[in-house]
Amino acid sequence: MTAALFVEQLFNGVQFGLMLFLMAVGVTLVFGIMRVINLAHGSLFMVGGYLLVACVQATGSYWVAVPVAITGVVVVGAAMEVLVLRPLYGRGHLDQVLATFGLTMFFNEAVVVIWGRLPLNVAIPAALDGSIQIFPGVHYPVYRLAITGAALVCGAILYVVIVHTRLGALIRAGSDKREMVEALGVNIGLLYTAVFALGAAFAGFAGMLTGPLLSVETGMGDPILILTLVCIVIGGTGSIRGALAGSLIVGVFDTFSRVMLPQIVGLTAGTAVVGMADYVLMALVLIFSRTGLFAAYRG
Amino acid sequence: MSEAVLEIRGVSKSFGALRACDDISLEVRRGEVHALIGPNGAGKTTLIGQITGELAPDQGSIHFEGRDITPLATAARARLGLARSFQITSIFRSFTAQGNVALAVQATEPHSFRFWHDVRRIGRLQNPARRRLEEIGLAARAGTVAAGMAHGEHRQLELAMALATEPTMLLLDEPMAGLGSEESQAMLALLGRLKGQYSILLIEHDMDVVFSLADRVSVLVQGRVIASGAAEAIRNDPQVRVAYLGEDDDAEG
Amino acid sequence: MGLSRRTIVHLVLLAAALAVPLSNDIYYTRFATQIAIYGMAAMSCDLLLGYGGMVTFGQAAFFGVGAYATGMLTLAGFHDALIVWPLAMLAAMGFALVIGALSIRAQGFQFIMVTLAFGQMTYYIAQALRDYGGDNGFTMPRRNTFAGVTLANHVLFYYVTLALLVIVLFLCSRLVRSEFGMVIRGRRDNERRLAAIGIPPYRYKLALFVIAGAVAGLGGALMANHARFVSPALLSFQVSGQFLAMVILGSAGTLIGPVFGAAIYLVFQQVLSDYTDHWMIFFGPLLVARVMFVKEGVWGMILAALRAHEPTPAPLPAEEGAAE
Numbered sequence: 026m027t028a029a030l031f032v033e034q035l036f037n038g039v040q041f042g043l044m045l046f047l048m049a050v051g052v053t054l055v056f057g058i059m060r061v062i063n064l065a066h067g068s069l070f071m072v073g074g075y076l077l078v079a080c081v082q083a084t085g086s087y088w089v090a091v092p093v094a095i096t097g098v099v100v101v102g103a104a105m106e107v108l109v110l111r112p113l114y115g116r117g118h119l120d121q122v123l124a125t126f127g128l129t130m131f132f133n134e135a136v137v138v139i140w141g142r143l144p145l146n147v148a149i150p151a152a153l154d155g156s157i158q159i160f161p162g163v164h165y166p167v168y169r170l171a172i173t174g175a176a177l178v179c180g181a182i183l184y185v186v187i188v189h190t191r192l193g194a195l196i197r198a199g200s201d202k203r204e205m206v207e208a209l210g211v212n213i214g215l216l217y218t219a220v221f222a223l224g225a226a227f228a229g230f231a232g233m234l235t236g237p238l239l240s241v242e243t244g245m246g247d248p249i250l251i252l253t254l255v256c257i258v259i260g261g262t263g264s265i266r267g268a269l270a271g272s273l274i275v276g277v278f279d280t281f282s283r284v285m286l287p288q289i290v291g292l293t294a295g296t297a298v299v300g301m302a303d304y305v306l307m308a309l310v311l312i313f314s315r316t317g318l319f320a321a322y323r324g
Numbered sequence: 325m326s327e328a329v330l331e332i333r334g335v336s337k338s339f340g341a342l343r344a345c346d347d348i349s350l351e352v353r354r355g356e357v358h359a360l361i362g363p364n365g366a367g368k369t370t371l372i373g374q375i376t377g378e379l380a381p382d383q384g385s386i387h388f389e390g391r392d393i394t395p396l397a398t399a400a401r402a403r404l405g406l407a408r409s410f411q412i413t414s415i416f417r418s419f420t421a422q423g424n425v426a427l428a429v430q431a432t433e434p435h436s437f438r439f440w441h442d443v444r445r446i447g448r449l450q451n452p453a454r455r456r457l458e459e460i461g462l463a464a465r466a467g468t469v470a471a472g473m474a475h476g477e478h479r480q481l482e483l484a485m486a487l488a489t490e491p492t493m494l495l496l497d498e499p500m501a502g503l504g505s506e507e508s509q510a511m512l513a514l515l516g517r518l519k520g521q522y523s524i525l526l527i528e529h530d531m532d533v534v535f536s537l538a539d540r541v542s543v544l545v546q547g548r549v550i551a552s553g554a555a556e557a558i559r560n561d562p563q564v565r566v567a568y569l570g571e572d573d574d575a576e577g
Numbered sequence: 578m579g580l581s582r583r584t585i586v587h588l589v590l591l592a593a594a595l596a597v598p599l600s601n602d603i604y605y606t607r608f609a610t611q612i613a614i615y616g617m618a619a620m621s622c623d624l625l626l627g628y629g630g631m632v633t634f635g636q637a638a639f640f641g642v643g644a645y646a647t648g649m650l651t652l653a654g655f656h657d658a659l660i661v662w663p664l665a666m667l668a669a670m671g672f673a674l675v676i677g678a679l680s681i682r683a684q685g686f687q688f689i690m691v692t693l694a695f696g697q698m699t700y701y702i703a704q705a706l707r708d709y710g711g712d713n714g715f716t717m718p719r720r721n722t723f724a725g726v727t728l729a730n731h732v733l734f735y736y737v738t739l740a741l742l743v744i745v746l747f748l749c750s751r752l753v754r755s756e757f758g759m760v761i762r763g764r765r766d767n768e769r770r771l772a773a774i775g776i777p778p779y780r781y782k783l784a785l786f787v788i789a790g791a792v793a794g795l796g797g798a799l800m801a802n803h804a805r806f807v808s809p810a811l812l813s814f815q816v817s818g819q820f821l822a823m824v825i826l827g828s829a830g831t832l833i834g835p836v837f838g839a840a841i842y843l844v845f846q847q848v849l850s851d852y853t854d855h856w857m858i859f860f861g862p863l864l865v866a867r868v869m870f871v872k873e874g875v876w877g878m879i880l881a882a883l884r885a886h887e888p889t890p891a892p893l894p895a896e897e898g899a900a901e
Contacts (some may be wrong), residue, residue, distance in 0.1 A: 057738050062686055118685055119632045123825055124868040131861030138855050168813040251697045251814065254690040262687055300701030302696055311679050311691065330621075376773065402775035414773070416766040427763050430756055431774040436781065438756040446756070489774050 026285070029163045034280050036159070039237075040169050043176035047269035048253040049260075050183060051224025057263040058196060059217055061110055065124040066228055066253070067186050067246030069105075074230025074241040075100045075136050078145045083287035087150035094233055095226055102225025114217075133243045145163020173233040179227060179268070185264070196220060203247035252279075255300035255303055258309045267285060279303050328353050328387075329493050329523040330375070330406070334403070335384035337370050344370040344377075346547040347384070352493065357524045358375075359534045359555070362544035363567070368527050372497055376408055377401045395545065402431070408493035411498045411527075413478040413487070415470050422466040424455035424481055428488035453488065460484040460514065476507035483514065493523040500530050512536070535559055543567065582883045592877050598732045605661025607803075610735045610827055613742045614799045616836030619823035620749060621792035626821070627830030630765030631787050635696030636690050639669040639790040641703060641812030643797025649709065651717050660730070662798045663744070669794025670787050672699065673898055677786035681779055696817055703809035714808020721802055728802060738799050745792055749832050752788070761785050761809075767776040784793050799834035822864055837875045851857065 034143030048070060055063050076097040090319075109128060113121050149168045156164040163228020187193035195216055207213050232246065239245065250276065282302040292299060328351040333570055337345040344367045353356045362368055373379035375386060377398035385394045393401050402408075416424050425450045430436060443449060460480045465473060472482065479499060486494055499515065500513045508530075515537055518524065528534050534541065535555055542552040551558055554575045558564055580588075596610045625631045650661045680691045709715045720728040723859050728734040747862040752758050760781045763771045768778050803805050810816070819842065820835075827838025845863070849856035873881070 038705070056686060062689060107864055109869070117632075118689060119626065119821065119825065119829075120868050121822055122632060122634060122689060123818070124865045126822070127861040127864030128817075129861070130857045130864070134855050134857035134861065138858060235754070247814070248697070251693055255694050258683075258687065258690055258694065298705075300705060301698050304698035304701075307694055308679050311683070378769075397777065398769075398772040399775050399777035402773055408773055410770075410773075414767055414770045417765045418762065418766050418771065423759070426775075427759050427771075428774045431776045435754075436756045436760045439752050439758075439785070440752070440755055442754045443756055443759050444754070449756075466589065485770075485774060500735065 029160075030042070030284075032160055032163050033165060034284055035277065036165055036173070037162055038277030038280035039273065040173045040176075040276070041181070041280055042249045042273035044231045044235055045249075045253055045276055046258050047176055047179060047227040048249060049256050049272050051221075052253055052257060053248075053263060053265055053268045054196070054220050057282060059110070061114060062125065063110065064250065065128035065132065066107065066224070067248075067250030068129050068223035069098060069102055069225045069228040070232035070235075070246035071136065071241075071243070072101055072132065072146075073232030074227070074236040074245065075140060075145070077233040078140070078147055078241055079234050081147060087148075091233060094096060095230055098229025098232075099222045102224045102229070103218055105209055105225070106221035108236055110221065111214065111217070111271075112135050129247065133247075137243050142243065144242035146240050149200050149237045166269045170235065175230075175234060183227075183265070185257060192216075192219065214252040247269065252303060255307045258307055275303055278306055293310050315323065327354055327390075328352065329389060330525065331387040332371070332375065333385050333387065334369070335374055336379045336380050336388065337374060339381060343547050345364050345374070346383070348544070348547070349384075349540055350500075350547055350549060350552065352523050352525050353540075354523050355520055356539040357519050357526055359526045359528060359538035359541045359543060360544060361528065361531075361534055365546075366544040367547040370542055370547075371409075372495065372527065373493060376406070381395075402489060402491075405490070405492035407486040407489050407493070408495040409479075409486050409497060411483040411500055411501055413475065413482060415478055415481055416472040418469065420467050420469050421457060421462055421473065421477075421481055421484075422450065422453050424470055425456050425484050425488050426450055427484040429453050429456075431489055443465070456484045456488045461510070476511075477504050479503060479507070480514075481513065487518075491522065495525045497527050498529065499526075500515065500528060500533055508533075514553070536573075582807070584882070586883065590833075593741070598735060603731050604631075606731050606735045606821065608843070608847070610731070610738050610803055612794050612840045613735070613738045614803060615819070615823060615843065616839035617742050617745055617799070618793050618796035619820045619835035619839050620745065620832055621644070621789040621825070623822045623824045623829055623832060623835045624749060624753075624785060624789045624792070625683075626824055627828075627832075627834075628758065628765065629761050629782070629789075631782070631786070632685075632689050633692040633823070634814060634821065635676070635692035635694075635699075636789070636793050636815065636820050637812050637816035638696040638699040639673050640797040640816065641699060641809070642672050643669045643794030644807045644811050645703060645706075645709070645797075647721070647798040647801040648717050648796070651719070651721060651801075652709075653829045654713070656719070656722050657725075658723045658798075658802075661721050662795060665798040665801075667792045669790045669797065673790025674783070675786045677783045677790070679767040680836070681782045683785060691749065693814055693817070696812065696814055700809055700812040700814075703812050710808065712809060714806060714810070715805065717801055717805045720805060734802065736804075741795065741799070742890050745795065746836075749792070753832070755779065757784070759795040806875055816899075826867065826874055828877035828880075831874075831880070834876035836840035841875060848894060 048066065051069070052063065052066055055061055070121070073094060076094035078091055080093045080097075081087055084093070109124055113124055129250055153171045156166045159165045187196060195211060209285065211239040255269035256275045257268060257272070259274055260269070261267030279302065285298050286299050286302065329353040332348055332350040335345055335348045336343070336536070348371060360368060360371075370379065374381045377393070377396060378402070382396065382400060385392055388401065388404055388406055391404070393404065416427060419427065426443065426517065428445075429449050429452045454463065454466060454542060457466050460483060462477060462480050462484065465477060470478070473481070479502070483499065496515070499511055502512055512533055526538065538555045540553060540556050541558040543558060543564050544548050551561050551564050581834070594609065594703045598606045602699065619640070622636050624632065624634050624638070637644050643665040646665040647661055650664060651813065655661050676692070680688060680695065706710045720734065722728065725738055728737060739874065753762070760771065760776055763776070764778050764782065771778050797811065815824035824835045824844045825838065826841045827836065828834030846860065849859055
């Protein structure tokens with residue numbers, strides 16, 4: 026592998042890992058605070074992608090479409106929380122898993138009803154098209170750098186919110202001392218909806234950012250969700266630091282394994298093994314650590 | 325000289341900056357009732373966790389019947405003869421009272437990889453279970469599903485299960501917790517009957533119970549054993565009284 | 578001594594099942610076969626869920642492994658079901674052993690995530706089998722033969738499937754009442770307590786996982802024969818979700834309930850998809866509504882109705898109640 030290829034794949038890996046992190050944040054926050062499993066998180070990713078397509082078509086401008094689409098995802102997410110997840114707090118894992126599974130079914134079919142079965146394409150905005158030279162001899166797509174930057178900005182916003190704002194303090198307190206938060210007069214229902222909406226915004230944003238790279242189609246969020254869960258298992262349940270670590274590890278590992286495995290074991294066997302690689306990694310982590318690398322929740 | 329059934333040697337455990345157990349050494353002699361007392365937060369729960377195998381000590385070792393059990397898992401320790409009751413009642417709620425005890429009897433078998441026979445018809449499980457219930461005084465409730473039993477009956481059931489595993493030593497974690505005065509009397513009488521038959525490590529807040537049952541007492545404060553010795557001596561020890569200042573020593577668990 | 582009401586209901590159900598081919602419309606026989614197959618797979622989920630307290634979102638993996646093993650062996654020239662189906666079950670058990678060993682230390686949410694992830698992994702493995710059609714799957718040229726008799730006849734195949742379903746049901750019902758069954762249920766109720774009395778939980782958890790894998794694998798072998806088509810779709814997490822939905826629709830912790838659940842699920846699916854191609858847009862919310870508003874599964878309701886009209890005998894050490 027040449028140095029140029031290595032750098033390029035490393036950047037790709039980090040970018041992929043950060044996309045997974047945006048997803049993982051939502052899943053971790055929602056489970057850590059509300060103790061709810063949301064399999065429909067992948068649907069929020071997908072809805073983000075579709076809303077971007079719709080808004081670009083409607084407004085003609087990518088830059089206008091993005092905030093509008095994010096708002097749309099937040100609305101969908103809030104509705105999901107209030108209508109379906111809230112009644113399920115405190116119910117068993119099976120109920121939550123099945124209800125959110127039902128939601129996934131609904132969303133996967135709803136986008137087909139609205140937009141049809143053919144995958145849709147989103148053009149990379151002109152301002153972000155093309156590539157620049159990041160190192161001597163290494164050219165890298167501007168768009169990928171931009172979305173990496175956007176994800177980092179999201180991470181920074183998340184950090185500021187969690188560590189330095191009242192909402193963040195409530196989020197941290199809410200996960201440990203629900204009764205105390207309620208006693209302080211905080212509307213815990215509103216808090217939960219806000220947390221869920223934040224996670225939904227990140228997921229939808231990840232879907233929008235990834236849209237131009239893949240195509241937007243029904244069910245696109247489900248394999249991403251499952252891979253997100255792998256990140257969480259590897260990094261440790263319930264901890265955002267763990268979600269970041271797990272996501273970056275999986276992102277880089279997945280990217281490199283897709284390039285290198287076919288070289289190592291030959292083309293046919295290589296493509297077969299590539300899909301499995303992330304799960305083998307998860308299996309190895311499970312062998313050595315029951316709770317993942319940075320688990321905050323050992324339940 | 326009665327030898328030690330359970331020996332705790334230099335056990336320490338920290339959680340981050342908090343040193344929950346600090347170089348604790350303790351022994352329970354064969355046939356004695358050894359009470360462990362101390363204010364809340366003294367480290368009793370952490371110590372019990374390390375004795376039963378749910379927590380691993382950072383330092384030190386635990387020996388049972390002369391054998392180092394520190395690396396053993398909880399189930400393995402129980403199979404060696406170390407039974408426990410839980411402070412917060414821990415039973416099989418969907419099973420009947422007899423079913424609970426029958427499962428404890430079943431636990432004494434080498435394994436449970438038997439897939440065919442209906443457990444309800446296996447005499448070698450049900451008969452001893454029934455007898456245990458009679459000893460404890462729960463025979464009338466044999467067929468009641470545990471979830472539907474009263475708290476005091478749960479405490480009795482806990483004890484019946486512990487006894488059904490035919491242990492040599494009992495680790496009783498606040499057996500009086502949550503019992504009304506009549507139930508407490510019954511439990512006290514029951515524990516009195518067990519005294520001498522089993523080696524017992526008793527964790528209790530109720531001082532009347534402690535001093536009517538215990539042969540020796542150890543006092544745990546902030547993770548350290550500050551006093552250990554014959555019950556009467558501990559009762560009169562000024563250091564112990566100071567350690568309990570502000571604690572209502574009539575408090576039940 | 579007369580038969581208990583429950584036994585009567587069982588016999589009536591069995592008679593109804595046996596009578597299906599009498600309708601002379603092969604469609605109903607085939608539909609009933611599919612119900613029996615999915616019912617068996619859902620039953621394997623119920624062993625884990627209703628009795629073992631383990632919510633698994635990856636059971637389709639073992640169902641699919643059973644189907645693939647059957648298809649692959651048949652293509653390789655093995656046609657006798659008495660050889661192929663046990664081998665398919667062994668393959669499923671092998672996967673269950675490995676995946677189980679990696680998963681069982683996880684609890685609750687983690688277990689769901691891990692089983693979901695490993696299920697997805699087996700899906701990718703199936704997609705990568707280029708010699709077997711990759712993502713498109715492959716057809717089995719003929720059904721297997723059972724003791725020399727070809728199973729091409731749909732009615733005969735249905736009766737074989739039904740017989741196997743009844744046998745599996747019987748064996749599982751003995752399992753859940755046995756010493757092993759008590760350990761499993763005790764672990765579900767209180768794993769800490771189980772360890773405290775001296776029973777190490779994990780080996781029994783793993784054994785149950787492997788047994789459930791075997792049952793799902795048999796379902797997969799039957800599925801391969803039923804459709805004569807094997808594809809990665811059988812291993813998708815959607816199928817795992819379907820199994821769980823069938824368990825809850827029928828009542829968890831009852832063994833027969835999941836078969837009812839399979840019937841309900843498949844009938845609804847059929848009715849809705851006759852009405853519109855986009856049936857999932859209704860089915861999804863129906864499933865959500867069922868979870869949110871209905872507490873009891875169908876078989877649980879039937880059992881409750883039976884008990885209401887019958888003096889209760891002395892409760893047994895471990896009631897087989899609906900445990901969701």
